[in-house]
Amino acid sequence: MNNIYFTEEHNLFRQSLKDFLQKEVVPNIxxxxxxxxxxxxxxxxxxxxxxxxxxxPETYGGLGLDFFYTVILLEELQKINSGGxxxxxWAHVYLAMTHLNAEASxxxxxxxxxxxxxxxxxxxxxxxxxFGGSDVAGMRTTAVKDxxxxxxxxxxxxxxxxxxxxxxxVAAKTTPELGNKGISIFLIDRETPGVSATxxxxxxxxxxxxxxxxxxxxxxxxxxxxxxxNKGFSYIMQHFASERLIMGINAHARAExxxxxxxxxxxxxxxxxxxxNQFQALRHKIADLxxxxxxxxxxxxxxxxQLNKGEYAVKEATMSKLKSTKMADEVMYECxxxxxxxxxxxxxxxxxxxxxxxxxxxxxxxxxxLREILSKIIIDNKSYKPAT
Ligand SMILES: Cc1cc2nc3c(=O)[nH]c(=O)nc-3n(C[C@H](O)[C@H](O)[C@H](O)COP(=O)(O)OP(=O)(O)OC[C@H]3O[C@@H](n4cnc5c(N)ncnc54)[C@H](O)[C@@H]3O)c2cc1C
Numbered sequence: 001m002n003n004i005y006f007t008e009e010h011n012l013f014r015q016s017l018k019d020f021l022q023k024e025v026v027p028n029i030x031x032x033x034x035x036x037x038x039x040x041x042x043x044x045x046x047x048x049x050x051x052x053x054x055x056x057p058e059t060y061g062g063l064g065l066d067f068f069y070t071v072i073l074l075e076e077l078q079k080i081n082s083g084g085x086x087x088x089x090w091a092h093v094y095l096a097m098t099h100l101n102a103e104a105s106x107x108x109x110x111x112x113x114x115x116x117x118x119x120x121x122x123x124x125x126x127x128x129x130x131f132g133g134s135d136v137a138g139m140r141t142t143a144v145k146d147x148x149x150x151x152x153x154x155x156x157x158x159x160x161x162x163x164x165x166x167x168x169x170v171a172a173k174t175t176p177e178l179g180n181k182g183i184s185i186f187l188i189d190r191e192t193p194g195v196s197a198t199x200x201x202x203x204x205x206x207x208x209x210x211x212x213x214x215x216x217x218x219x220x221x222x223x224x225x226x227x228x229x230n231k232g233f234s235y236i237m238q239h240f241a242s243e244r245l246i247m248g249i250n251a252h253a254r255a256e257x258x259x260x261x262x263x264x265x266x267x268x269x270x271x272x273x274x275x276x277n278q279f280q281a282l283r284h285k286i287a288d289l290x291x292x293x294x295x296x297x298x299x300x301x302x303x304x305x306q307l308n309k310g311e312y313a314v315k316e317a318t319m320s321k322l323k324s325t326k327m328a329d330e331v332m333y334e335c336x337x338x339x340x341x342x343x344x345x346x347x348x349x350x351x352x353x354x355x356x357x358x359x360x361x362x363x364x365x366x367x368x369x370l371r372e373i374l375s376k377i378i379i380d381n382k383s384y385k386p387a388t
Contacts, residue, residue, distance in 0.1 A: 005068050005301050014072045020049055021080050029082045032207040033352070036199065037164070038088055047119025052093055056101055060109060061117040067308035070094070071249055071301070078253035081349045083356025084207030086250065091160035091208075092116065094246050096123025098239050099169045099185060103227035108187055112167055124161035126170045126213060127236060129154065134369045136171075136236065137180035141215065143172035145222065150174075150186065152194075152218040158363075162211020163197045166190050170215070171232050183232035187224045194218035204355030227387075234387035241317040241384075243364050245303050248320030251328035251360050252297040258328075258353050259290060262335040265342075282338060289331050296324040314384040315377045322370040325360030332357045 006014075024045055032038050046052050054069045056062025063069075073093075077086035093116075100113045100123065115121035132138035141154025152172055156162070168188045175182030188195060194216040199209055227235055263286070266277035276282060303320050306313040336343035336350040343350040361367040376382040 005071075005305060010068055010072060013069055014076065016049075017051065017072065017076050020045075020051070021076060025082075025085065026080050029080060029085065029207070032085060033082060034206075036084075036206055036209060038085060038207055038209075040164075043119035043122055045119070046089065047117060052089075052097075052119050053117035054093075056097065056113065056117055060114045067304050070246075071304050074246060074249045075253035075256075078250050079257045081257065081352060082207050083250075083254070083352075083359070084205040087160050087205050087208045088122075090246060090250070091124060092122050092165070095125035095160070095239075095243065096165075096167070096169050098242065099125065099226060099235065100187070102239070103185060103235055104187065105223060105226075107223060108226070112187065115166075121166040122161055122164070123167050123169060124159050124165040124211075126156040126159050126162070126168050128156060128158050130157050130212075133158075134366055137183070137233065139171060139173060139183065141170070141172040142176060143174050143184060143186060145174070146219075148222050149219045150222060150225065152186065152188065152215040152220065154215050156213045156215075157211075158200070159197075159211045159213055160205075160208055162213055163199045163209040168195070168213065169226070171236060172215075174229050174232075178230065180233040182230055183236075184229045185226040185232040185235055186220060187226060188215075188218060188220055192218050192220060204352070204358060206352075206355075231387060237384065238312075238387045240365065241312060241314045242307060244321040244370070245300065245307060245313070245317040247360060247364050248296070248300050248317070248324040249304070251321070251324035251357070252293060252300055254353060254357060255289075255293045255324075255328040255331040256297065258331050258335040258350065259286070259293060261349055262286075262338045266338055269340075276338070285334055285338075289334055292327045293331060296320075296327050300324060312384070312386045315374065318365075318370050318373050318377075321360075321365065322367055322374070325357075326367065328357050328360055 050063050053062030054065050058064050077089055097116050112121055116123055129139045131140055143150040143152050167190060170186050170188050171183050173182050174184040195218055197211040197213045199211055202210055267275055269276045300320050303313050303316040332354040336354050339348060339350055342348045
């Protein structure tokens with residue numbers, strides 16, 4: 001089934017990525033999870049291998065490869081059991097850099113996109129605010145034009161790579177009275193006076209620096225406006241489709257990893273004189289969970305194929321995240337149960353997997369918001385179009 005999408009080149013790429021992660025990342029994961037800080041040097045190593053530029057133009061040092069290479073990157077990042085490290089990478093490559101590539105001017109791209117692909121500059125995407133999460137249009141951060149600068153004031157929260165990144169892609173209101181039609185997107189260099197960040201403590205994704213960010217009279221050149229003024233909301237919505245599929249793919253991959261781990265464990269663990277994988281109650285549970293996971297994976301590959309062909313698959317990407325993140329949470333809960341008390345111990349992978357997975361139905365659009373979007377598409381025949 002998977003051969004429909006993955007060629008021999010894809011498989012070779014997967015193997016070299018796996019080898020890289022085992023050698024350069026896995027030995028450090030526990031430290032990064034404990035300290036909440038990822039070693040900076042890993043970024044340039046990822047860059048040198050081309051992993052940060054898979055889908056970006058060769059002009060900026062990217063590889064210009066199809067979307068299934070991205071699928072492989074996302075899947076393998078989930079299979080080393082650090083949702084936080086994976087998030088740091090995909091938030092840089094698929095949140096911040098997606099906006100850079102699509103909306104930034106040539107000058108900004110030369111300075112920031114090339115360096116992002118090389119792993120020399122790391123980005124974050126700042127949309128969520130303390131008073132505006134699901135309600136993106138309710139954001140309060142403003143950008144006021146004053147001669148040849150914009151002056152930014154406001155705050156953002158829950159930002160992945162929010163503390164240690166080098167630049168910030170920030171949504172702010174340029175025309176507040178227009179609501180969601182008055183939002184624009186800017187690039188702010190971390191070194192700009194008036195930018196400050198605080199690290200947040202959280203349930204999972206512990207290797208990732210989730211930050212709260214304040215902008216106090218931050219002056220940036222007008223050239224740092226990305227795309228057109230007041231078009232920010234449509235840019236955000238446009239990229240949400242791929243972000244949601246990404247989170248769906250992450251979910252099926254970590255569920256597959258958890259199931260494979262649990263299966264190995266159940267083969268070895270004995271109770272009442274036999275391997276626990278011989279108890280019908282557990283066997284049937286595995287059968288159900290595996291079926292759910294495979295359904296999500298197959299669906300997600302089909303949606304990836306749509307994106308690969310340039311289709312704007314908002315409905316399907318929304319369904320992907322809604323269903324896959326729920327499935328992954330169920331898989332984590334049950335797999336932890338299969339391990340009994342060991343499932344609850346940090347020495348075994350399930351505790352971290354359970355914590356990390358819980359963000360799936362929250363980040364990048366909660367399941368409730370996704371159901372709202374799907375209801376509008378299915379019941380009200382609303383159609384979403386890409387930004388022009
Ligand atoms: C670890 C982490 C990393 C994140 N990374 C980023 C990032 O890099 N960049 C970024 O911009 N954001 C990021 N986020 C923010 C994330 O996208 C938001 O948390 C999410 O969109 C929800 O917003 P909120 O937290 O303000 O919840 P709220 O909007 O306050 O929602 C609270 C509850 O109300 C429900 N609700 C709200 N409106 C409705 C409605 N209309 N109908 C039914 N129910 C509703 C929600 O579903 C939720 O259950 C991150 C969050 C976390 C926790």
